Amino acid sequence: MPKRKTIDRPYVKHPRYGDKPVPSGEKISSEDLKRAHWRYNGLKIFPETAIRADVTKQNYAIYPREVYVDIEEHCRNCGRPFIFFAREQKYWFEVLGFWVDAHCTKCVECRKKEHEIKWMQMRYQALVALEKRSITESKELKAIAMELYQLGYIRDARKFSSNLK
Numbered sequence: 001m002p003k004r005k006t007i008d009r010p011y012v013k014h015p016r017y018g019d020k021p022v023p024s025g026e027k028i029s030s031e032d033l034k035r036a037h038w039r040y041n042g043l044k045i046f047p048e049t050a051i052r053a054d055v056t057k058q059n060y061a062i063y064p065r066e067v068y069v070d071i072e073e074h075c076r077n078c079g080r081p082f083i084f085f086a087r088e089q090k091y092w093f094e095v096l097g098f099w100v101d102a103h104c105t106k107c108v109e110c111r112k113k114e115h116e117i118k119w120m121q122m123r124y125q126a127l128v129a130l131e132k133r134s135i136t137e138s139k140e141l142k143a144i145a146m147e148l149y150q151l152g153y154i155r156d157a158r159k160f161s162s163n164l165k
């Protein structure tokens with residue numbers, strides 16, 4: 001059977017880190033890298049991107065993540081490949097305090113879209129709950145409702161049109 005050709009799909013571009021592995025210039029041996037985190041053995045990683053972690057800032061039970069490295073992931077939402085960047089991990093695990101075994105399952109575009117949708121849903125609820133709306137608020141509510149409807153988050157068109165009067 002002929003081997004299926006794999007097409008190299010471009011990585012989803014991250015607004016801060018770009019769409020290619022970022023070489024770090026740090027010298028970290030592949031042994032150190034493999035030892036640095038249990039998950040690295042089963043993943044596509046880019047060893048030239050490795051950076052040392054400050055494990056004192058990490059949130060872990062037994063094993064910290066001693067080194068961060070760019071990791072190839074596939075978005076659970078849109079299926080496109082993306083890179084979970086070493087520097088992004090440093091931010092997640094040392095600044096935001098995320099659990100050190102957490103990994104990134106969605107590309108930055110899908111994450112952004114989700115945040116926007118969550119924000120719109122909250123705004124929509126808040127505007128709907130108002131007893132009286134100004135003209136500007138009514139316009140905003142209508143715009144948000146249309147957007148949520150287009151995206152499939154409001155299924156019943158009648159339900160939101162009655163809110164818009």
Ligand SMILES: [Zn+2]
Nearest residue numbers: 075078107110
């Ligand atoms: Zn995605």
